[in-house]
Each structure stands twice: as structure tokens, then as C-alpha cells.
Amino acid sequence: MSLSPNSPATLEALTAQLAQERQSRLAAEQQIQTLRRHLSSTQRTVSRLTDSITRLTQNLRVGVLVAHQNGMIALLNQEFCDLLGLEELPTLGGPEQPVQPILDALIAQSARPEATRQRLETMRLVDQRVLGEDLELADSTVLELDFIPLSGQDELVASGYLLSFRDVTQARRAEQYLHSLSRIPGQNPNPVLRLHADGRLLYSNPAAEELRREYQDPHDEPELARQLYQAAIEALAADAQLVQREIGFKGRCFQLAIAPFVDDQYVNLYFTDITSLKDAETKLVEQQAFYETVLNHLPADVAVFDAEHRYRFVNPAAIRNHEMRQWIIGHDDFEYAAYRGRSDDQAHRRRALFEQAVQQRNVLAWEERIPMPDGSPRLALRHMQAVFGTHNELRMVIGYGVDITERHAAEQRLRTSEARLQEQQDFVQQVVDTTSSIIWVANTEGNVIFHNRAFADLMGTGRHRSAPPDTITPDDPVATENRDHFATIQHVIKTGRELTYESSFTQLTGTVRWFQTVVRPLPRADGILNILGVSNDITEMKQARQTLERNAKQYRDLMHYSQALICTHDLQGVILSVNPAAAQIVGVVPEMLVGRTLHQVLTPDLHPKLNQYLAQALEQQELTGLMTLRGPDGRPHHLMYNNYRVEEPGELPYVIAYGQEITERIQAEQELVRAKEEAETIARAKENFLANMSHEIRTPINGVLGMAGLLAKTSLDTSQQEYLRILRNSGRHLLTVINDVLDVAKIESGKLEIEQIPFDICQSIKEAVQSLAYRAQEKGIEFRVVPLLLAHPVVIGDAGRLNQILLNLLSNAIKFTAQGVVELGGRLLEETPDTLALEFQVRDTGIGISLDKQEAIFESFSQAYADISRRFGGTGLGLTISRSLVQQLGGRMWVESTEGQGSTFFFTLTLPKGRLTFPEGTPLAPLNYAVLRGKRVLLVEDHPVNQQLALMILENWEVETHVASDGNEALDQLEARLYDVVLMDIQMPGMSGLDVTHRLRLHPDPLRAGTPVIALTANVMRSDNEAYRAAGLDYLSKPFEEDDLFRKLEANLRPTPVAELEDSPAATIQPQQAVVVPSAELLPNASEAETLVFNLSRLRDTAHGSTIFMQKVIGSFRTHTPVMVAQLQEAATAGDWITVGSLAHKLRPSLHLLGIEAAYAPIAQLEPFSRPESPFPIPSDEELLALSQQLTDTLTTAVEQLGNAHIE
DSSP, X not given: OOOOTTOHHHHHHHHHHHHHHHHHHHHHHHHXXXXXXXXXXXXXXXXXXXXXXXXXXXXXXXXXXXXXXXXXXXXXXXXXXXXXXXXOXXXXXXXXXXXXXXXXXXXXXXXXXXXXXXXXXXXXXXXXXXXXXXXXXXXSOEEEEEEEEEOXXXXXXXXXEEEEEEEOHHHHHHHHHHHHHHTHHHHOSSOEXXXXXXXXXXXXXXXXXXXXXXXXXXXXXXXXXXXXXXXXXXXXHHTOSOEEEEEEETTEEEEEEEEEETTXXXXXXXXXXXXXXXXXXXXXXXXXXXXXXXXXXXXXXXXXXXXXXXXXXXXXXXXXXXXXXXXXXXXXXXXXXXXXXXXXXXXXXXXXXXXXHHXXXXXXXXXXEEEOTTSOEEEEEEEEEEEEOTTSOEEEEEEEEEEXXXXXXXXXXXXXXXXXXXXXXXXXXXXOOOOOOEEEEEOTTSOEEEEOHHHHHHHTTSSTTTSOGGXXXXXXXXXXXXXXXXXXXXXXXXXXXXXEEEEEEEOXXXXXXXXXXXXXXXXXXXXXXXXXXXXXXXXXXXXXXXXXXXXXXXXXXXXXXXXXXXXXXXTTOBEEEEOHHHHHHHTOXXXXXXXXXXXXXXXXXXXXXXXXXXXXXXXXXXXXXXXXXXXXXXXXXXXXXXXXXXXXXXXXXXXXXXXXXXXXXXXXXXXXXXXXXXXXXXXXXXXXXXXXXXXXXXXXXXXXXXXXXXXXXXXXXXXXXXXXXXXXXXXXXXXHHHHHHHHHHHHHHTOOOOOOEEEEHXXXXXXXXXXXXXXXXXXXXXXXXXXXXXXXXXXXXXXXXXXXXXXXXHHHHHHTOSSSEEEEEEEEEEEOSSEEXXXXXXXXXXXXXXXXXXTGGGSTTOOSXXXXXXXXXXXXXXXXXXXXXXXXXXXXXXXXXXTTTEEEEEEEEEEEBOOOSSOTTOOOOOOOXXXXXXXXXXXXXXXXXXXXXXXXXXXXXXOEEEEESSHHHHHHHHHHSOOSEEEEESSOSSSOHHHHXXXXXXXXXXXXXXXXXXXXXXXXXXXXXXXXXXXTOEEEESSOOXXXXXXXXXXXXXXXXXXXXXXXGGGTSOOOOOOXXXXXXXXXXXXXXXXXXXXXXXXXXXXXXXXXXXXXXXXXXXXXXXXXXXXXXXXXXXXXXXXXXXXXXXXXHHHHHXXXXXXXXXXXXXXXXXXXXXXXXXXXXXXXXXXXXXXXXXXXXXXXXXXXXXXX
């Protein structure tokens, strides 16, 4: 229906429609407003998301590039720029820039630019996602690339792609490194297995192929699988980090290391072939057993100590008791002393020697006295040597020693020694620390690119890698070893095969270590070839092999070339081996003796001794002795053998026989004995001649000088006094000649006595030369004495002999000097806290001595010129005696002289410092002849002149003198009455003075038996004086001075005059044993009085209170008795009872003087043997040995106790 425009219906409709349109418009405007608000919100959200994306990409550690399809950059973060070294570019929301320059920079920096370009284009064309693809740059950087296409559905771009990079260089290198490591087990030359807890074999490397087959299919070793599985189960149950054990397989020995992985329930089994090491250990054990066998049969003590002083080894020669040898291992000397219940003094001494040997680092040697169970001492030569390791650590101390008692005694008797070769061999045992194998990987240039800790430790001990190449010379061992190492690597690279070889390694200290090395190719995944090496230290095994070979050669050489006689035989006498020297004795080659018996080789006359020897070999470990064989030529061969029975487990016992031919030594000893007997016979004849000559000359001289002395007391005119002076001088000159001859005899026979007493040397020299000043003055010669200035003038020596030397030299100087000067001088050469070294000079201006005569003048009976004796007199003995005295005093004498100008005699002495026991300069007490008034003296003298002389002297002193002309008359006189003292001539017809004294000493009346006796003798030899002392006599040499006789009488008078004894009832009482109480001042302490073996009452009475005299007697006893004890022991052991009796005879006077009563009984029974011609009952050898032992024990105790006695 149509409406007109002006119709009301149309208008309303239009109005309504307009209103509706308006409403629609308002709704549309409202919706527009809503959309505008929503758009604004969306724009803010987009802006916020854009900022978030921008911040996220900038902080990522991944390079990100987003590009539009049109080739413009949508997003580029800073990490991307850093990876390629680009400047920062605009990011999302900035002005758009093309992406191609960025891609060109990436392509330029890649390792393969063209390949990278093609790959990027392919990814864009294919438009597919690519993840985790590696891209290597030219600088070896590895980037991991992701390519992700973007469609219109992505909010970031309408269409394009996202390219991201991550730097995975370190990760790829680590993966590559781990991959190379993962191949090491497969390349390891030692077998490796992996077992599951259920027994399944999870892995085996190529080296374990045989083990794998045997495990999976047991055939040769059916127990192997069970053992391996059991070991795996135990290791998993123990949950230990590493379990080790040894296992055998097909004759080889493996060190099995089990590494359990409990969480995964499997174990890794690492096998190391130690067969060669086990063989070396076995050889070392055998070698050690061989060394111990040698050491156990050496006749020398051997002991080895560790650094803590504990015993590690001791041989039977050192400790014979087997159980004690086993116990002492691991203990020290202090524990040993406590175990044996002995003093630890020796342990302290040996500990000090141990430390000294370690400190000095050389062989320490000393001699040691060892008391034997029978009380006799043995002498041993000990050595101690410290052994250090390569790192200067103390490994051990070796002590060894030999008994040198017999050798020492032989040196004293024969003054010679026979050197003995003591075969010494160091006992070496090295502790080897087992270390893991040395593993290294090198490149084709020989540079090590991988190594383990053992390799680094080894390289630290050498210069192979640390030293600059220009510092190693071509001939340096390090250079040689480096060349060999590089050549080995090149050989393996060229052949591509495994190589096993031995090589040396020289350390900084010069020590060479040996290694067994297995080298094989090791290709890497990247195609690079490396070299794998596994080394094991075989130094000890190589040294053991070389030592074994060397020892075997040394043993063969010893047997073949030794001049000693060596053979071995079994206990039935069958010869097992023999060296050429032993075979030569019987005239048969060694090969013909092996297998034969000793009965077949030795002559029948030796079979009884041989049977006895073989029987002893069954019972004794060691057999020693002498035997005599006759060689093919019939000549005797004297042999000394020292044999040992050897017993080893699993072997038949046998005997090592070691001998030496001593035929020449025995012949030489026999010749020495004959020569000694001849020399002793000549010496005795000479001594008897000199004694007789001395007696025959001194006896008339005694009368001449004695009468001259009495004549001098009478009134004489001038002429008579001159005659008397000539008479006395002539007698004294003759006496001087006799004394010189006797001194020479004493020097030649070694019987010259040298005193050791303190004296003031300056005062002694001054007193000695005073008398010579007058002789020089008579000749008109100037006599000068240069004072000897000493801060400590008191020395110990023989003042009389020193004065004799000076008087001889000065007398000669005055004799041979007509005018000028005679001068005595001295000077101090050196002074120590204990000694003075002095030089004396006697200078004159006399006739001098030509150079060719200056040595001859010191010879006996020799003078410089033939007419010297005629012009000047003399015997030519003075200088001989003087030089000999100087030498005996430990000095030297020489002369410097010019003929016609004079001479200077020099001599030097080194004397110990001393201390005077009496005030210096104390004069002799004046003679008080009244002490002899009324004393009763018996004069026993057969010579009328000497009898008259003594009577006249004694009567002047108002002494009651009785005379006896022979021994029998003297005994009658002594029986009739008591005497204060007896003057006894020695050489009388019939009974000698010694015989009279001996019978007097045996008188039952102790008052008569103890009568003092003084021998008046012209015998002045030392042996005579000893005989007088042994018989209980004092002595006075003829001719004597009147004052000397007075002093002898005064010193020997009885303590109680005989006049009082005859008035006392005690003179008629039967004699009884006196009770002797030692003085308290002589004891170490009062509580020990009952244990002393001496009583010095008789000595004190004899000394009349003189402590000096007592000290000299005790000192002489302690000096000489030990020597006599040693001689007595040696003679008793040899059954030489005549020598034992002679020694007892010499000891008896000293024992009675010192009151050593425990020795009286053995002395009384042993002394008669000194006179074999005397009839007496002979005890058995056992009784005599017991008496000798009792005497030596008593003497040893007395010497020790007297050393502690203090006499004040």
C-alpha cells in the first residue's frame, strides 16, 4: 500500500522510522565509543607485550633474530650481536632495517661460509622447523642453531621466521673429551669386565676376551666364573669403594680390583697381569734365602737394625740360640738386656754407637771386650754402618764383627799380622710400594695431552718436560730417552699396531728407573689420531734379575779363582763340588773329584780321623781344625779348615768345607821359635857375662872407693890428697864405663827401667848441671844455662834419665871444647791441658863434626874420628845411650854441626803434666846416725876387703856388727840370735845369698823369718833386681856411697828393735797367725772392709809411713800385674807349668807385701814348678788349672780394689 507523502500515516511512519534511526545511531555511537575504548585498551596491551618481549629477548642467553617475510628485521637482541661481534641494532618497534647484512656477517664468520649460505637459504625456502643444528665459526666457536617459521597466526609478525643461536663450544668440547675418555677402557691392554648382581656379563673390553669366553662357557678354568661372581657379590655386600684380591688364570696371576656400584647392582672388575712381578718376588725370596744362608754360615757376627733400633736380622754367629734369635727380631738391645736379666750398660754403649754411625754416615769400627762364661775376656772387632735410601731416609743399620782375640794375641807375640779377607756383602732389602699404572695420551707430535696423577708424579722427578730444549745436550740421558720415546710414538703411528717395550727414565738425582710400556693407537671421533701408553715400574724386577745374574757369576768366579780351598760334600763324605785350588792339593782336576768319596781321595792313614770327622759332622753345626795332606810329590800340606753343616727344608744336608793352606806360616813359626830360642840363649849368655863382669869389676872398685873414702877422713898432706883425688877419679871413671856398658845392654835387651813420677823439671835440670860448671871453669870455658820458663814446671817422667841425657851431652861439649862457650837451652814447643812439648839444645864451640860422620856418632862404640879416644878418652857409648833414652822417653835427638866451628845437639820430649805429692824444694832430711846406735846387724860377706870396709863404716856408726863369711855361718848366726837387719852378699861360694834368704823366710819363728835383708851386690841387671825383690830382699849396688848405705839401713830397720823383742815374752811364744786390720783411709767405704782381698799393714810398716813409697808400690803392682795375669792365663791354657811357676815366683813377694792372703795357697803350690829339678808331687792338670784360675781371679780383684784405695 502506498501512502502519499502528506498522509498522516506516512508521516507517523516516517517519524517513527526516524526515531528508530536515531536510536540506532545512538546505539551505534555507543558501540563506537565502546570499540574505541576497547581499541585503546588493546593498544596499551600490545605496547605492554611488546616491551615485555623486548626485555625478555634482551636478557636471554640465546641470540634471537626475528625477520619479516619482506626481509626486514622485526626483532634482534643484544646476545645475537655479541655472538657475532656486531653493534647493537634497533629492536621491535623501531625503524625497520634489512636482515641481509646480519646474515652476511654470520656467513662471513662461519668456518665454511658457502655451505652456511646455502643452508640458510634452504631453511627459508623449505620453511620447516630446524632445531639443535651445530654451526662452527672460523674461530672454532660452536653455535647451536634453531630455525622456526612464523605464520600470520603469530602476533609478533604477520609472516616471517625466527633464528636463534646458543654458544655450545664448551659443551661440545666436553662431550668430545668424555667420548675420548669413554674409549679408554676399550683400548686398555688390561682386561676389564662388568658383572651384574644376577651374574650377567654386562661388558668386557677386547683385552678380556679370553676371560669373557671362560666366564660364559667354562672350559679350562671351571672355578673362574664362580670365583668372579662370588667376589662381585661380596664386594656389593661390603659396599666398599674398592676391593682387591689376587686370582689365577691359565698359568698367569692377576691383581683383581673390584669397584662395586650398589645403586645399579653391578661391579667393574679390573685385571692387572702381575705374573712377571710374582716371578720377580719369587726370585727375590730365593735370593734373600741365599743371602741369609751365606750370612748364617759366615764366621762373623752380623745383625741388621731398623731406624727404631729394633733387630731385623741376626745370624747364628751373633746369637747361637735359635729361639733367642727368633725372639729378638723386633726388639732392641734394652729389651734384650731385660729379657736376659743383664745390665743395660752395653745397650747404652751400642745405642750411642748407633747414633754416631748414623750421624757420621760412614763405617764405624771399634774393638770391644766380651767377658766369656769362664771369666776370660775375648776381643771382637765391631763395625756399624748406616744405610740410606734414595731420598736420604735411614733404611737400616748393619752391624757386623769378628772375634780377633787370637789375631790380637798373635800380633803381640810375633809383631806381625796375617790379613784375613772377611767377605762382606751388604744385606739389601728394598721395600717396593705398589702404585697404579702410569697412563698417558699423546698427539702425533709426541706432546702429552692427557695423563693421570702417577704420570705427573713421575715427571716431577725428572727434567724430560720441565727443562728448556737448549739446556739438554745430545749426549744427555734425558735427550736419549726423549728421542726413543718420540721414535716409539712415530713407529706406532706408522704401523698402527700395539708395541710393548722396556725403557729407562733418568731422575734428577741420577737414579735410573725402568718401565715396561704398552703403546697403541687411539683414534678419536673427530678423525685425529692419538697415542695411548700404559707403563708399569719394573726397576726392582730388573735389578733383581741383574743381581741374580751377577751373584751367580760372582759365586762361579769365587769358586774358580779363589785361592782358598773350597768344596762341598754330603754327610757320607761324597764330594758334591770342589774348586781348582782344592783339587790341586791332591793333584786331580775338579771334574774327577765330584762324585767320589773322601775315603777314595785321602790316603788310608787319614781314614780314622776322617771317620771321626764325619761322625762329628752329624752332631755339630760347625767343625774347625788342622789336618796334614801329602800331595802327589810327597810334600806335606798343612791345612786349617772351618766347615759348616747346611740344612735347608726339602734338601739333604751337606757340608761347606772352607780351608786355607798354612804350610808356609807353620814353617815360619817354627823358624821363629828356633830363632827366638837361639836369641834367648845368646841374650842369657850375654846377660850372664855382663853380670859376672859387673860383679868382678864392681867388687874390687867397691873396696878401692870405700877405702879411699875412709882414707879421705884421715890427715893427709897435699901430695897425698892429690894422689887420693886421682885414685877416686880413676875409680869413678871406671865405674862410669861399666855403667855405660850395662846401660847399652839393658837398652838392647829391652830391660831398661823408665820411671813415671812427678818432678820439677826446671829444678831437676838446675841441680844436674851444677857440677859441670866447675869442670868448665877449670878448662876456662864459658858455661851458660838459659833458663827454661814454664808456667807449669811439674811433669811426670824419669828425672834421672833426663839428667843422664843432659850430663852426657854437656860432658861431651866440655870435653871437645878447648875455648869458647858451652850453652844449655830449652824452649816450650807446645802446651796442652795435659802435656808439655819441650825442646833442649846443647851448643858448643868445639871441634865440630863433619856431615858424613853425624849419624855414625850415635852408633855404639863409635866416635867421629879414629884418634878421638886417644886424644879425649871415652868409650863412644854416651851418645848411643842418650839417643836411646830419648827414644824410650818418646822423643827424638839430632845434631847440627860444622867441622871446626862447633856443634848443637837437639832433642825433644813430650811429657805429661803432673803434681808434686810433697812440697816443692823439700830438702832431704839430714842424716841422723844416732838412729843406728846399738842396732844389731849381721854382715854376710866373703870378700875380705869389702868385709873390712863395711865393718869400719858400721863401727863408726856404733852399730853392733856380727860377721859371717859364708851362707852356713850366716844361718847359724841367725839361729843363735835376732838381728835388726842383715847385709847379705849374693855371690858366695857354696850357698848363695838368695838361698840363705829363702831358708830364712821359711823359718818357723816369724820374728826370724821376717828379718829385713839388704842384698849388697855388684849385679845391677834388671833381672837380678827382680829376683831380689821376689825373694824378699831390698838391694844396694856395689860400689855404694856411705850415705846410701845409711839410708838403706834406716829404711829397713825393724819397727821394734831386737833388744826390746828379746826382753819381751813374745820372743819365746810359739808363732801364731797375725790378725791384720786394714786402715780405714784405704777403703772405698767402711762397710766394704770385709770384702777386701788386700791388707796394707806390712806395706805401711815397710814404708815407715812414706805414702809416696806406698803409692809407687801399688802403682807398679797395678801396672805390671795385668800383663802377668794374661801371661799366666796363656801359659796355663797351653799347659806350660814351668812358665806358670816362674810367674808365681815373681808375684809372691808383691802378694806378701800387699797382704793378698787369698793368693798364698795357689802361689805355694804353683811356685815349685819354676824349678823342674826339685822333687815335688805333681797335681793333675785339672787341679793346676783350678789353682791358676783362683790365682788370676784374686789378682784381678786386687788390681780393681787397689785402684780405689786412697793413701793420705
